[in-house]
Amino acid sequence: SFYEIKLNTTDSKKIARFAKASNPADSNIASENFPVLLRDFTRIFPYHICFDRNLIIEHVGTFLLNEYNLANKKGLHLQDVVELLQPTAAKMEFASFLEHANTRFFVRIKVPGNRGKEGDDPVDLQLSGQMMPLASGNSIVFLCSP
Structure with a gap:
């Protein structure tokens, strides 16, 4: 199973949550985003x-x-x-x-x-x-x- 971090933008509060990724490539997090x-x-x-x-x-x-x-x-x-x-x-x-x-x-x-x-x-x-x-x-x- 692969997971990705999705940002919930429907609320006024932006909340990150883990969700099952539909594609394994979606589970990759770019290193420049997390130095x-x-x-x-x-x-x-x-x-x-x-x-x-x-x-x-x-x-x-x-x-x-x-x-x-x-x-x-x-x-x-x-x-x-x-x-x-x-x-x-x-x-x-x-x-x-x-x-x-x-x-x-x-x-x-x-x-x-x-x-x-x-x-x-x-x-x-x-x-x-x-x-x-x-x-x-x-x-x-x-x-x-x-």
Whole structure:
């Protein structure tokens, strides 16, 4: 079953309601009508990493931002923050990430986090996910989780 949002305009009050869609294409909602703000995106995907063609990190999720003190570090290179574990055929290059876009990636965070006590060995955080090229073609977002 497919549903669509219909606006009731017969009343003086405009009320949105869900109704069964007569055509599955009617159930699609254009993304430009429901944009996601970067602030919300970083909360929805707290472990994501977005980087440009030069592998400069543009933004990260809230967990990585806070746990690894990345808020005040501008111009960080991806290879300074993560180590690529898999796929072994992939290289730490933008073009290589695009070639393996449908492959699951495993990375290890290289920078120390805030959770350990002073003197403790750092705990490795490994992330698993997919490299997704953004519509602009100039950035990739690594959507991942521990």
